[in-house]
Amino acid sequence: MSEAIDNLIETLSQQEIAEIEAEITHLPDRESAAIDALRVVQEHRGWVSDESLHAIAKLLGMSPDALDSIATFYNLIFRKPVGRHVIMMCDSVSCYVMGCDGLCAALQEKLGVKLGGTTPDDRFTLRPLVCLAACDRAPVMMIDDDLVTHVTPDGLDEILGRYE
Numbered sequence: 085m086s087e088a089i090d091n092l093i094e095t096l097s098q099q100e101i102a103e104i105e106a107e108i109t110h111l112p113d114r115e116s117a118a119i120d121a122l123r124v125v126q127e128h129r130g131w132v133s134d135e136s137l138h139a140i141a142k143l144l145g146m147s148p149d150a151l152d153s154i155a156t157f158y159n160l161i162f163r164k165p166v167g168r169h170v171i172m173m174c175d176s177v178s179c180y181v182m183g184c185d186g187l188c189a190a191l192q193e194k195l196g197v198k199l200g201g202t203t204p205d206d207r208f209t210l211r212p213l214v215c216l217a218a219c220d221r222a223p224v225m226m227i228d229d230d231l232v233t234h235v236t237p238d239g240l241d242e243i244l245g246r247y248e
C-alpha cells in the first residue's frame with residue numbers, strides 16, 4: 085500500500101474509504117463524489133472535521149479549499165460537532181408566512197439555545213434551513229431524517245419527546 089493511502093487511512097477508516105470508492109465508481113470523475121464522500125464521513129462521525137475534510141480532498145484529488153466551499157454551501161454537511169439529533173427549521177417564505185419565526189423562538193426557549201447552538205446535554209442542535217419542498221404543509225422542520233409538518237408551538241413537547 086502506498087504511503088499516501090497509509091496517511092489517508094490514519095484519518096479515514098478503511099470502511100469510509102471503501103464506501104467513498106464505491107460512490108466514485110458510479111460517477112464520471114473523483115471530484116464528482118465530493119458530496120457523497122462528505123456524507124459518508126458524516127454518517128460515520130456525525131460531522132466533518134478539518135482533518136477529515138483534508139483527507140477526503142486528498143482521496144478525491146481536489147483542493148481542500150474547493151471541497152470546503154462545497155461543504156459550506158451544502159448545509160446538510162456539518163462542519164462543527166452537532167448533538168445526537170439535528171433539528172432543521174425551514175425559514176423560507178411559506179414557512180415564514182405560517183409562523184416559523186414564533187415557532188423558532190419557542191424552540192430556542194424550550195431548548196435553551198440560539199439557532200446554530202447545541203443543548204448542553206448534546207441532545208439537540210438547532211439550525212435554520214432553506215425550503216424543504218413541503219410548503220403546502222408549513223411550517224415544517226426536519227429532525228434527523230424525519231420531515232415534521234404543520235408544526236405548532238403547542239406540539240413541540242410531543243415532537244421533541246420522540247428523540248432521546
Ligand code: FES
Pocket residue numbers: 174175176177178179180214215216217218219222223224
Ligand atoms: S417554505 Fe418551508 S417547506 Fe417550503
